Amino acid sequence: MKILRKLAVCALATVAILPQTVAASAGELNVLTWEGYSTKGFIPKFEEASGCKVTASYVGSNDDFAAKLAAGGGVYDIITPSLDTVPMMRLAGFVAPIDTAKVAGFDGIYPEFSKAADVVADDATWAVPLIWGSVSLIYRPDKFATKPDSIAVLFDPANKGKISLWDDKSALYWTARYLGYDNVFDLTDEQLEAVKAKLIEQKPLIRKYWASAGELTELMANQEVFVSNAWTGLTSKDVNNLKKGFEVVEFTPKEKAEGWMDSMMLVKDTPNEDCAYKYMSFMQSAEGQCGIAESTGYFPVNPKAVAGCMSDEMKKDRQVDNVEFVKSLVMWQQPKRLDKYLEVWNAVKAAP
Template sequence: MSEGSSAAMASSRLSRRSLLAAMGVAGVGLTLEGCGGGSGERLNFYTWDTYIGENTLSDFQKASGVRVSASYFATNDELFAKLKAGNSGYDVIVPSNEFVARMRAADMLLPLDMSKIPNFSNIAPDFQNADYDPAPHHSVPYTWLVTGIGYRKSKVNGVPDSWKWLYDSDAYSGRIALLSEAADLIRLGAKYMGKSLNGLTPADIKAVEDMLIRQKPRIKAFHEDNGQDLLLSGDVDLVMEFNGDIAQIAAEDDDIGFVVPKEGSLFNADTLAIPKGAPRVDLAHQFINYLLDAQAGKHIAETILYPTPNAAAKALMPDDYRSNPMIFPTGEGMDKSEWGRFEGPEMARLCEEAITRVRAA
């Protein structure tokens, strides 16, 4: 990609971020629609903030005549709780892989008619038969990601390549932010302690809880999907965040770095799914198929800078995306990273209760 096109992409992301900030909404509950004419049909899309191409919704409307109304959630826990209380009209949602398994177990998702999603063939083979969603498929992969530490280079002493700096040190007291999602916090703390992300015991969870309670006076914030903004604004110097979010702000500020800690981390995939009770199932399949198109996937990846499992889209991307070490990290931390498994509602409850006690301490 030329310097001019790179600058244009950074500018579009900044404009998107600035728009949300100016509206004072942090993305949650905001509704954006594709513009222009059309058939008058509407589809409701429930997703993460800053997680769609700049023109994807309007391009879909031009191609189909269907307007997409997009609203935003901050955590998987929020998505799950809202849908568990009853679908209020959403047609397509974007749960992470473990929540696909959790929502399948709770009978909250519809099985997909794969004959209506021919662009599934664009997905790389490694992502087509995921353990978290065996056939019949209830989701298709949208992105994949890894959790790490985003940091301001000028404010740290060397690369902060261990979870220690977030969980177990006073070196950056008052200048760190952690994710608020309970299972991620517990399991990454366990990873720091030398354990696997999966198969944790109640004693393991208690050990991480105790460590977080000791660390809590040094933690500036438990953030909900806006850690990159805290880092970019200078509110914190280290943040637990996803690689794509840090890649977005690094395109705006070359003082931003990202590392997957040497102890290893958590791999995730975000997916496209149709919740039970969706009022427009046929249109939902049409929209999902559109998002998996090679050109549509390319435009999405250009905007959000997350690694894409869409092999056809990735092939269209420039080398400075495909070789970007924030988007596609390598090294010891990646080698030790794992995919998390949904291990049942009891394990989820134990993690949530532990983090509730941490937050209240």
């Protein structure tokens, strides 16, 4: 507990915090979430049906959640961290348990997600699964003589200045897998030193660490980078829709892609609990699940909800009723020594 609270406070020193606003009044809902999770395509339908006005603020990394919540209570009502960050939010005391009886459609969620060890703990449910997907590699086929098949493409000097990487501690996971380590969430001190050294060696090759999917889209659309890791489905869709005269393609490296699942968590002492539960229920409905899947290109967590609002082709593309796909991914977990991982990643970024 003390370590996690310390991490939240330390995060304030490294993440820019926006000026604080007063707590939202009843009938308003402030959601701290990711790009594409609260768009005009489906949120107005919720607002009209519920009478709850949604204001969304966005994060670029899971590390942002602790920093922004530690900045002061009463600003956010719902947060949507990834599975590897859910335990930290619980143990740091930022969130309250979920009354699943108040979440319509909860029983339709894949049990692999709704009953996951980090979702259910201390005899309570702490998160409502929202959307899931993978993190693969994206590249410009016209810039490579042969199709890459490995994470090695991110460390190849031949691609100097045209490589990007997500500004997130998961860079350690990618590098650890590239170095052949299987225990990516429980690396030894020696292994972490090797990972740090490799990432520092890579820095001269990096054009920029991207902080959001929108930033990566711009980097690729403006031809500043040709290869990066990316949230599967989103950046490729956005870049290709710009029709810049070239296309980008995603691929799963031979070291496997990473997997993630984002969930809705109820911020402790929110004054907008009624709206929060209405929102969670809406996001388990056909309009919510198909809306967010369409907006992002990610995979729905509730196959019952999307049964009538997705074509068979889209269901296949979004892995509906194919939870076996999870087994092919390196699913994110909270690192055993989260503080050490953050320390190493910050050391990499601080290195010349």
